[in-house]
Amino acid sequence: MKIDLTETNSSKINAAMVQARRDIGTPAVGMVLTLVIVTDEENAYDALKSANDASHEHPSRIVVVIKRASRSPRSRRDARLDAEVRVGADAGSGETVVLRLHGELVDHAQSVVLPLLLPDAPVVVWWPDGAPTDLAGDPLGALGQRRITDTYSCEDPVGTLGSRAGAYAPGDTDLSWTRITPWRSMLAAALDQQALTVVSATVEGEGDNPSCELLAMWLADRLQVPVRRTLSAGPGLTAVRLATKDGDIVLNRADGGLATLCMPGQPDRNVALKRRDTAELLAEELRRLDPDNTYEASLKYGVSQLAAASSQPEAEAPAKAEAAAPAKAEPSKPAAKPAKKATAK
Structure with a gap:
């Protein structure tokens, strides 16, 4: 069921959702969180489709915030809110509200979203593109326990990692980090199987791919060895x-x-490591709502520090690793036998 509301407000939107649930025969609210998507018209369809697919695992109220840029000074002064309410088969396993903000209302999106949040349920804010530098300081980002971005969609993905590290707050995460979860699991399992000492590492991938940089920083931070990109x-x-x-x-x-x-x-073996779509990545992030300390440590390691470490000659890498390892104790020599005391004859 779809309900279009023009020049409306949050109260009318809430009333429309209640009435829509009654009309389709599901008055109870069985959702576990509120997912706020901040995007534009160009990316709204793909983001909403991914969120609906992820809602089959995490039933949620999805609030899509679309800020419409006004062309003339007069229209920029006129605040208007248009909404579309979707319940039932049109909204995945939850319910969806698409908000289009016009005029001065664009700068006060949090006042529109706040009354639409589920009571006593966690809030996750997702920017598929165009995320602010300071996620926790953003008015909409301040509403969420978790804040999800995708650095891969930025014009300068690798450069953006530095900005994210400088403004990091507990609860921030990135789908570029989520993409390397299978890689991290596979490498950790491989090192658990054999007690091997890693002296250096190499990460190979596309240029300007933030997932490659994050994986390299994770290896450098955890193994404390030079990592070449x-x-x-x-x-x-x-x-x-x-x-x-x-x-x-x-x-x-x-x-x-x-x-x-x-x-x-060991013999070589094949392992499944397919590239996952956005819905799978989003569903993984919604499984945990606590701060990701491993992501924080890897992000703050820094691309510049990674480049400095990887610029060392390869010959120095084993020496550095050996120097960092605790020195082995030399076998002790047998103690000299005590001299026999002279006895008086």
Whole structure:
């Protein structure tokens, strides 16, 4: 069911949602969170489709905020709110409200969204594109326990990582980080299988791909070894190589679907490592509403520090790793036998 409301307000929108639920025979509200999507007309359809798909796992009230730029000074002074309410089959497993803000109302979006939030339920704010630098300081971002962005959609993805690190607040996350969850899980499992000492690492992928940079920073932060970033034709992240004293651990995904894991002393094996769509990434982020400390540590490691570490000559990497390792105690020499005391004859 769809209900169009022109020149309306939050009270009328709430009343329309209640009436729509009664009309379709589901007066109870069985949603677990409110997902606020801040986007524009160009990206609204794709973002809403991904959110509806994710709502099958996380039934939620989806509030889409679309800020309409006014062309003339007179129209910019006229505040107007248009809304579209969707309930039932048209709204996934929850309910959807599409808000179009005009004029001066664009600068006060939080006052429109606040009355539409589910009571006593967490709030997640998602910017599919055009996210502000300070997510927690944004009026809409301040409403959410979690704030999701996608650095991949920025004009300068790698440069934006530095801005995100400087303005990070607990609850911030990025879909570029979510994309490397299977890679991190696979590499961690590989290191758990064998007690190998990693002396250096290489991350290969497309240029200006923030997921590659985040994975490289995660490895550098967790392993404390130099990590070199190399380029490939893609798609996305294509390979990770961990150099150890006993041989290399290589996770190679050339086609974006199936990867090959090579480990010292073991046969090569194929592992599923497909590129996931936005709905799957969003559903993963909605599973946890607590701050992601691992993402924070990796983000704050910094692209500049990563570049400085990777610029060291390869010959210095093992030496650095060995210096960082605790020195092995030398075998103790047997103690000299005590001299026999002279006895008087």
